[in-house]
Each structure stands twice: as C-alpha cells, then as structure tokens.
Amino acid sequence: MEPYSLPPLRYEYCALEPWIDEQTMRIHHDHHHRRYVQALNETEARLAAVRTSGDHLLIQSLQQRTASLASAHYLHRLFWDSMGQYQGRPEGDLAAQIDEDFGSFTALKFQLSAAAVGMESGGWVLLAWQPATQRLVAMMVEGNLVQADWAIVPLMALDVWEHAYYLKYQQRRAEYVHNWWNTVDWARVGVRFNGAVDDRPFRSRLGPSARDRDGTQSLPAGFAAAAPAGHLVVVR
Numbered sequence: 001m002e003p004y005s006l007p008p009l010r011y012e013y014c015a016l017e018p019w020i021d022e023q024t025m026r027i028h029h030d031h032h033h034r035r036y037v038q039a040l041n042e043t044e045a046r047l048a049a050v051r052t053s054g055d056h057l058l059i060q061s062l063q064q065r066t067a068s069l070a071s072a073h074y075l076h077r078l079f080w081d082s083m084g085q086y087q088g089r090p091e092g093d094l095a096a097q098i099d100e101d102f103g104s105f106t107a108l109k110f111q112l113s114a115a116a117v118g119m120e121s122g123g124w125v126l127l128a129w130q131p132a133t134q135r136l137v138a139m140m141v142e143g144n145l146v147q148a149d150w151a152i153v154p155l156m157a158l159d160v161w162e163h164a165y166y167l168k169y170q171q172r173r174a175e176y177v178h179n180w181w182n183t184v185d186w187a188r189v190g191v192r193f194n195g196a197v198d199d200r201p202f203r204s205r206l207g208p209s210a211r212d213r214d215g216t217q218s219l220p221a222g223f224a225a226a227a228p229a230g231h232l233v234v235v236r
C-alpha cells in the first residue's frame with residue numbers, strides 16, 4: 001500500500017458552482033492533485049532506493065522533488081477543505097482575531113486577494129496562525145514549496161495556479177480570486193483556528209509568547225519586528 005492517497009472531496013464536484021465550475025473541479029482534483037500524489041509516492045520510493053547509494057547529487061535532487069510534491073499534496077488538501085458550504089464571513093473567535101490582526105474582514109480579503117492577483121507565477125496564498133506572536137498572518141507561496149517560516153499553522157489556502165481557474169476564467173485571475181471568497185467554508189477554517197490556538201505542545205516548543213507572560217504586545221526575543229499586524233510573508 002502506498003503511503004499517500006488522494007482524499008475524496010467532502011462535497012459534490014458541482015457544489016461550488018457558479019464560482020468554480022464542475023469540470024474545473026473534476027480535472028483539478030481527479031487529475032492534477034492525483035498526479036501530485038502519484039509522483040510523490042514514486043519519488044519517495046526512488047529516494048528510499050538510493051538512500052545508501054552514495055550518489056548525493058541524486059539524493060539531493062530527489063529530496064527537493066519530494067519536498068515540493070509533498071507540499072503540493074498538503075496544500076491541495078487544505079484548499080479542498082477550505083471550501084464548501086457558503087457562510088459569508090468568519091464568526092466567533094476567528095472573526096475577532098481577524099479584526100484584531102488585520103483591522104477588518106474586508107482588509108484581510110483585500111490583502112490576500114492582492115497577493116493572489118499580484119503573484120507572477122503559480123502559487124498559493126494562505127491565512128495562517130503564528131503561535132510565537134499569537135497573530136494571524138497572510139502568506140504568499142510561490143510554486144509549492146514553503147522554504148521558510150515553518151513556525152506557522154496554515155488555516156486556509158487559495159490555489160492560484162492556472163489549472164485552478166483557467167477553464168472558466170482564462171486570463172482573468174482577479175475575477176477568479178474575487179469569486180473564490182464565495183466558496184470559503186468559514187466554519188472549517190474556524191475549527192482549524194481554534195485547534196491551532198489550543199495547540200499547547202506546539203506553542204511550548206516555540207517558547208511562551210509575550211501575551212502568555214504579561215498580556216502585552218511585545219514579542220519574544222528573536223521575533224521582534226518579525227510580524228507587524230497582518231503582515232504578508234513572501235515564501236519563495
């Protein structure tokens with residue numbers, strides 16, 4: 001049995017109409033994501049076979065490809081799970097945290113949309129929780145591979161590779177991004193947010209945040225100036 005598999009969608013292929021059409025969903029999930037999973041299994045098997053070969057250039061190349069494919073697999077899973085039943089806007093603790101860190105829900109959408117539309121290549125934009133600073137952050141990932149800032153918990157992902165929208169929107173990426181907000185399942189994002197905030201072992205590995213210690217906004221050593229409110233992290 002292979003270690004990675006393609007999870008089924010938890011909604012119908014047509015569930016996101018009219019914002020994302022059924023044909024795009026079928027091709028994206030059943031072909032593009034499946035191919036990432038197949039390639040990930042193949043590449044990991046090749047890597048295991050040459051681990052002790054002494055061919056370090058080949059091992060390094062396979063490691064890089066494995067990391068990129070694994071990230072693509074993970075981000076697609078998050079993308080599918082970020083969408084579903086339309087709820088309009090975040091609620092509860094997540095909504096309050098968005099207001100605190102971005103100023104408003106509108107400001108969050110503007111920042112992530114601008115990142116998605118402005119990206120030169122294919123890639124992703126994410127909403128993530130940064131435990132060390134106890135803040136939500138907007139992230140832009142070019143390609144599939146996150147090479148920095150592992151100390152975040154991704155909460156929501158938007159796929160801005162052309163295969164995610166080209167059938168319906170062609171070159172009109174901005175229209176796709178604008179409409180995509182209608183597909184976000186904020187209840188699912190809220191569940192991930194609550195889980196991330198409560199992940200005490202993760203937080204303890206990073207050290208206590210300033211808010212844990214004394215309720216102020218000052219940051220732990222090493223994180224000073226790392227994260228102004230709602231900052232955009234560019235990961236290449």
Ligand SMILES: [Fe+2]
Nearest residue numbers: 032159161164
């Ligand atoms: Fe994709």
